[in-house]
Amino acid sequence: MYQQLSFQEKYYISQDNLKLYYRVYGxxxxxxxxxxxxxxxxxxxxxxxKFARYFSTDRQVFCLDIRGRGxxxxxxxxxxxxxxxxxxxxxxxxxxxxxxxxxxxGTSMGGLISMMLGAFKPDIFKAIIxxxxxxxxxxxxxxxxxxxxxxxxxxxxxxxxxxGIKIVSGFLxxxxxxxxxxxxxxxxxxxxxxxxxxxxxxxxxGMAMKENSENVEPVDLWPVWNSLQDIPIMILRxxxxxxxxxxxxxxxxxxxxxxxxxxxxxxxxxxxxNEAISIQEITNFIGPL
Numbered sequence: 001m002y003q004q005l006s007f008q009e010k011y012y013i014s015q016d017n018l019k020l021y022y023r024v025y026g027x028x029x030x031x032x033x034x035x036x037x038x039x040x041x042x043x044x045x046x047x048x049x050k051f052a053r054y055f056s057t058d059r060q061v062f063c064l065d066i067r068g069r070g071x072x073x074x075x076x077x078x079x080x081x082x083x084x085x086x087x088x089x090x091x092x093x094x095x096x097x098x099x100x101x102x103x104x105x106g107t108s109m110g111g112l113i114s115m116m117l118g119a120f121k122p123d124i125f126k127a128i129i130x131x132x133x134x135x136x137x138x139x140x141x142x143x144x145x146x147x148x149x150x151x152x153x154x155x156x157x158x159x160x161x162x163x164g165i166k167i168v169s170g171f172l173x174x175x176x177x178x179x180x181x182x183x184x185x186x187x188x189x190x191x192x193x194x195x196x197x198x199x200x201x202x203x204x205x206g207m208a209m210k211e212n213s214e215n216v217e218p219v220d221l222w223p224v225w226n227s228l229q230d231i232p233i234m235i236l237r238x239x240x241x242x243x244x245x246x247x248x249x250x251x252x253x254x255x256x257x258x259x260x261x262x263x264x265x266x267x268x269x270x271x272x273x274n275e276a277i278s279i280q281e282i283t284n285f286i287g288p289l
Contacts, residue, residue, distance in 0.1 A: 022063060030060055081208035156197070171268055175266050
């Protein structure tokens with residue numbers, strides 16, 4: 001475990017007055033384009049800690065807690081837990097930090113936010129890195145996620161929590177060590193005042209997901225993807241992903257002039273981006289930017 005913070009902890013106020021948390025790694029005077037790291041559906045900024053430490057030696061790295069996750073405020077109106085609202089939040093953040101251009105690193109939901117923002121404001125991005133997500137989502141993976149999102153599980157201690165997460169998520173990271181599992185678990189949960197452990201996100205996110213799946217027609221994201229032709233894009237796909245299919249990656253590559261793709265072995269949904277191949281390929285991709 002790291003002994004000291006290598007980042008600043010900061011907040012900004014959203015367009016609807018929520019207090020939203022983010023981390024800043026690296027120095028403001030670095031000349032390289034900063035990275036904007038956006039996490040998955042039930043995740044938070046802690047997922048990117050090791051990744052951000054690596055890349056913040058010569059560029060700033062911003063890691064956000066999207067509303068309802070981590071140390072950001074929970075939204076009293078759960079219907080605001082949707083991509084268009086998150087896009088507005090990111091726009092507000094960029095204005096708050098006075099950032100003109102970034103390279104997005106979006107895992108799952110974070111990738112969808114990046115794609116939508118890129119379609120709306122393409123000049124913001126020097127490049128986009130999509131982690132195991134695309135304009136088409138495999139229904140089997142979506143069903144798997146829907147079964148656990150929003151479940152109000154209360155666990156008695158950290159060891160019980162670590163053991164449980166190994167059982168549920170072991171197939172995603174078959175080569176994880178005990179230390180890896182502890183980090184992953186502590187990134188996923190938080191300890192309450194009485195010592196019990198709960199998920200580190202608003203359970204109402206599950207309600208929003210359920211209502212959207214039942215009452216809202218699926219959005220065709222291929223037009224969004226096709227609008228990103230001028231932005232260099234890299235996609236990383238977990239070899240065993242049940243969210244992003246090989247066929248979708250193939251379709252994404254067609255006619256996109258600035259497209260790179262990487263398959264990450266021994267990973268489901270989604271790679272943690274600390275794999276040697278992920279670090280190397282991302283380094284090569286963003287090196288000149």
